[in-house]
Structure formats: C-alpha cells, structure tokens
Amino acid sequence: MQTTRRLFGTDGIRGVANRAPMDAATALTLGQAAGRFFNRGTHRHRVVIGKDTRLSGYMLEPALTAGFVGAGMDVVLVGPLPTPAIALLTRSLRADLGVMISASHNPFEDNGIKLFGPDGLKLTDEQEAGIEALMGSDLTCALVSASRLGRASRLDDAPGRYIEAAKASFPKRLSLEKMRIVVDCAHGAAYKVAPTVLWELGAEVVAVGTAPDGFNINKDCGSTAPRRLAEMVIERRADLGIALDGDADRLVLADEKGQIVDGDQILALVGQSWAKQGRLTGGAVVATVMSNLGLERYLAAENIGLKRTRVGDRYVSERMREDGCNVGGEQSGHLILSDFGTTGDGLVAALQVLAVLAEDGRPASETCRRFEPLPxxxxxxxxxxxxxxxxxxxxxxxxxxxxxxxxxxxxxxxxxxxxxxxxxxxxxxxxxxxxxxxxxxxxxxxxxxxxxxxxx
Missing domain, CATH: 3.30.310.50 (Alpha-D-phosphohexomutase, C-terminal domain)
Known part of the structure; x- marks a missing residue:
C-alpha cells in the first residue's frame, strides 16, 4: 500500500478555509474515499462528525456528510464538541469512523479534519495513506446505488454523554466545593461542556471564552494566549485557571498567583500522583523529544521512567499502547490519560490536577510546580x-x-x-x-x- 502522505500531516489535514485542501470539494472527496475505505462487511456503516466553532465548519460539515452518505454510510452529526468527545462517541456508538472538523489552536481562518478509527484512536500513517491514495483515484465505484445511500441524523444528547464521561474521571469521594475556578474555553468546542462539568462537580465557575461567533476562536485567549486567564485568576482570587484550546484537547493552567503551568509540569504531577496511588502502568510517563530535561530528572528521582517519542500526540499515544503506559503527553499541553480516553483531553487532565488539589488542600502554586525546568x-x-x-x-x-x-x-x-x-x-x-x-x-x-x- 502507498505510504506517502501529501494531504495528511501529523494531525490530519489542515489548511486555510475555502482553499484547497480545506475546501468543500476536497472534503466531499475525502468523505467518499474514507467511506469506501471503511465500508467493509455487511453491517450498517456509521460515521460520527463533530466540529469546533469556526465559521468554515458550516461549509465542511455538509460536504463531508454528502461524501459519506454517497458512499453508503450513515452520518451522526453532533455539532460543536471537543475532539476527545468525538473519539468517545465513535466507540460508544460503535461507529466505523469518527471525524473532527477543527484546526485546534490555529486562528479561525484555518480549519482541519481529523479522523478516528472505530477504536477511538487516530488513524495510522498507513490508513491515512490508503485513504489519500483513494482520493487520487476514480471514486465512481465508491458511490453506492440510490437504494443504499446513507442517512444523516443529529444526536441531541451528545454533549450530555461527554459531560458524564468527563465527570466520571473525577474521584467520587472528592468535590470541587469551596473552589473557585476560572476556565477559558477559547470560544471553542468546549464553550458549553467545560463550565458545566466544573459546576456540576461543585466548583464556583468563572467562565470566559464562551461566546463563539465563528471568528473569535483562539483569538487572544485559550491555551496559546493564557495571559488574560492568569490576570483573571488573580483578579477573582481563584484557586486555579484552566485554559483550553479551540478543540479542547490541549491544556495550560494558571496557579493562584497567575503563574503558568505547562504540559511538562502537569505530566510530572499526574505521573507522580498516579504512581503514589499504584495507578501508573508501564513504570513510565511518555513524552516527546521536546519535553524539558527537568521533567526527566524529576521523574527519575521518583523512580519513574520517561520514554520519549517524536513530536505529535499521535506518536505519544502509539508508544503508550506499545509499552503499556497510561500517562503521556506533550509540553504544549496535550495530555493523554488512557484510563479515561484514547486521545488528548484538556478537561479530563485538568480534573486530575483538581483531584490532587482537592485531596492535598495545598495551593496550586505549591502543588503544580513539581520541578525547576532547565533553560x-x-x-x-x-x-x-x-x-x-x-x-x-x-x-x-x-x-x-x-x-x-x-x-x-x-x-x-x-x-x-x-x-x-x-x-x-x-x-x-x-x-x-x-x-x-x-x-x-x-x-x-x-x-x-x-x-x-x-x-x-
């Protein structure tokens, strides 16, 4: 099978909206090709499609839908939801494929398409190469007869399903009562679900970045611009600030003093906490080559290994599965906790930090700063x-x-x-x-x- 990929990068297909390859024509072809690639067997085939809040999502979603329907797959539309929710729903609904329309932390002008297999994992390089090869071929044979066309429907309770799954990752014996939390949703996919989860777990929630208009996603807010979040944490005397990106698979924190906590510090905190509880598997944390040497030294002092991969959360996930590890991530804030999900989940990672804060009773500035990073x-x-x-x-x-x-x-x-x-x-x-x-x-x-x- 062809292994060269021109359209697919390290995290799906990305580009400027309404320009190839991020235009309606390419999305239609992708739907047809991916539909043919996964349309195997005699069962009724199904694909879940979610998106973030970019204006261009209204263009790409129907184009993808048309491609999948024409290839004989039923389409379940869930609207704006975090990327980890799409991975979750793909498995929960026993779908053949999951699709997230998002350019993550990029500005609104960009968009992207991420694909998940039936196991909720991002597709392998070989699978993406196979789909890309089909996109360059004659797809006439991918189109089914009129009687075998797929159907499209909306899953109205999709947000509730993800909310309950996220809450289930937080220990039942603990509560967020008496904690004030600022959460910046970057005007993105988690603008409804993230504040709801924190509020239902008992926190006093100060929610910002929750008024998407199609253009303001990630604009001077979210995990790539946490300065305003840090200021608000100090202004509101909050216990913690949580900054997500446009599709909520990335996390950056701000402690009560407004100091930023990156992905390496969160990996150190979760890794040490889970090891102490006997929950850490594989005897190690997985990170990329970009993670700070200070993290490696801290974990070594705690008798925890650090296994490095090439840059990209997909490669972190693959190494975690290979070595039986359940904690991995990137310095940028992609945290994969395989006990709870198959891909990066900023909200679930934040809940693990909050669980430590709730249990220890110490301020975030003491709990979250696990090591001094090397220059x-x-x-x-x-x-x-x-x-x-x-x-x-x-x-x-x-x-x-x-x-x-x-x-x-x-x-x-x-x-x-x-x-x-x-x-x-x-x-x-x-x-x-x-x-x-x-x-x-x-x-x-x-x-x-x-x-x-x-x-x-």
Missing amino acids: QRLVNVRHSGGSPLADPVVKAAIAAAEERLGSRGRVLIRASGTEPVIRVMAEAEDEAMVEATVEELAATIRARAAVPEPAA
Whole structure:
C-alpha cells in the first residue's frame, strides 16, 4: 500500500478555509474515499462528525456528510464538541469512523479534519495513506446505488454523554466545593461542556471564552494566549485557571498567583500522583523529544521512567499502547490519560490536577510546580531546500555541541515535516551556554544551507 502522505500531516489535514485542501470539494472527496475505505462487511456503516466553532465548519460539515452518505454510510452529526468527545462517541456508538472538523489552536481562518478509527484512536500513517491514495483515484465505484445511500441524523444528547464521561474521571469521594475556578474555553468546542462539568462537580465557575461567533476562536485567549486567564485568576482570587484550546484537547493552567503551568509540569504531577496511588502502568510517563530535561530528572528521582517519542500526540499515544503506559503527553499541553480516553483531553487532565488539589488542600502554586525546568531555547532556521542536516560541517557542529553540553544538557536538531525549516533546540543548566549553543548551531546551518550543493 502507498505510504506517502501529501494531504495528511501529523494531525490530519489542515489548511486555510475555502482553499484547497480545506475546501468543500476536497472534503466531499475525502468523505467518499474514507467511506469506501471503511465500508467493509455487511453491517450498517456509521460515521460520527463533530466540529469546533469556526465559521468554515458550516461549509465542511455538509460536504463531508454528502461524501459519506454517497458512499453508503450513515452520518451522526453532533455539532460543536471537543475532539476527545468525538473519539468517545465513535466507540460508544460503535461507529466505523469518527471525524473532527477543527484546526485546534490555529486562528479561525484555518480549519482541519481529523479522523478516528472505530477504536477511538487516530488513524495510522498507513490508513491515512490508503485513504489519500483513494482520493487520487476514480471514486465512481465508491458511490453506492440510490437504494443504499446513507442517512444523516443529529444526536441531541451528545454533549450530555461527554459531560458524564468527563465527570466520571473525577474521584467520587472528592468535590470541587469551596473552589473557585476560572476556565477559558477559547470560544471553542468546549464553550458549553467545560463550565458545566466544573459546576456540576461543585466548583464556583468563572467562565470566559464562551461566546463563539465563528471568528473569535483562539483569538487572544485559550491555551496559546493564557495571559488574560492568569490576570483573571488573580483578579477573582481563584484557586486555579484552566485554559483550553479551540478543540479542547490541549491544556495550560494558571496557579493562584497567575503563574503558568505547562504540559511538562502537569505530566510530572499526574505521573507522580498516579504512581503514589499504584495507578501508573508501564513504570513510565511518555513524552516527546521536546519535553524539558527537568521533567526527566524529576521523574527519575521518583523512580519513574520517561520514554520519549517524536513530536505529535499521535506518536505519544502509539508508544503508550506499545509499552503499556497510561500517562503521556506533550509540553504544549496535550495530555493523554488512557484510563479515561484514547486521545488528548484538556478537561479530563485538568480534573486530575483538581483531584490532587482537592485531596492535598495545598495551593496550586505549591502543588503544580513539581520541578525547576532547565533553560531551553528553540530557534527555527528557514532554508531554500535540500538537506542542510546532511552537510558534514553541520554534523560536526552538532557533535561538538553535544560533547560540550555532555550530561549537563542536550541538543535537539530536527527538520520540520511540513515546511523547509530546521528546528534548533538546546537546553542546559547554564542559560548562557544554551543561548550560545543555539546561536552557533543556527548560524552554521544558515551558512551551510546557503552553500550550493555539489553537482551530481
């Protein structure tokens, strides 16, 4: 089977709305191709489609629906709901496929399409490549006869199903009473369900980012812009601030002092808490190569391993399944807790932090700051093509930097999978050394990228 993917990136298909590949024509073709790919067996085939609050969702949702219906699949529409809710409902409804229309933390001009299999897991590279191959072929044979067309319907109680599932992740012996929580829903998919869950668990809720208008998703709010949340936590004397992104699969926190708590700190907190309770499986936490070395050292001191993967929550999820781990995530705030779901869930991750706060009775500034992160800096070096990392001079510079840092830090150099950019990251105990290392490597890569490659 073809393994090359041009449309699919690390998290589905993304692009500017109403421009290929994020236009109605491509969405229709995708529906037909994915419908044919999953339309196997004699059972009645079903696909669940959810979305966030972007204006372009009104264009992509009916186009996808038409494609799936034409391929003989019944479509269940659930409207704006978090990405983890779509994964949950795909399994709960025993659907063949789940679709989330969202560009996550991107601005409203962008949109994206994420696909989930019947197990609620994001599709593998091979499955996405298979669908993409079908999209480039003659799909006439994918269209069923008039008598076999699928039907479309709406699931009115979909939000309630997710609300109950999220609440079930919070220990029944605990309550959020006497806690004041600010939650920023980024004017996105969780604008109704997140405040409801927190309120039903007993919290006093200050909800912001809950007035989507199709254009304001992620605009100066949510997990990628938590400054206003931090200010509100201080203003309202709240115990914790929760910032979600547009599709609520990402989480950033603010403690009662307004200090931001990133995904690495949350991984440390949940990993240590679950290990203490005997709930952590696999003896380790899974994170990406971008997670801070301070996290690795903290977990090691707690006799907990850290297993690293390439960047992308899909790869974190795959490694968790391979090694039997139930806690994983990214520094950016994607937290996967497989006891409760199959993909990142910002709200459920926040509830695990709140459970620790409710049990310990200590302020978030003491509970959530588990380690002092090492100074870390990332620089993107754009180039005009070719393979700068294969240059002998660049290789030598990287080796020298690694030797210089030794056990006191690390260097991570990687090529972007979506654009001609080399990402240069270094971290170490000495901030000046980090700055010097990154600048030196970036300058070397820029200089060598400008050198013409020798003729073959």
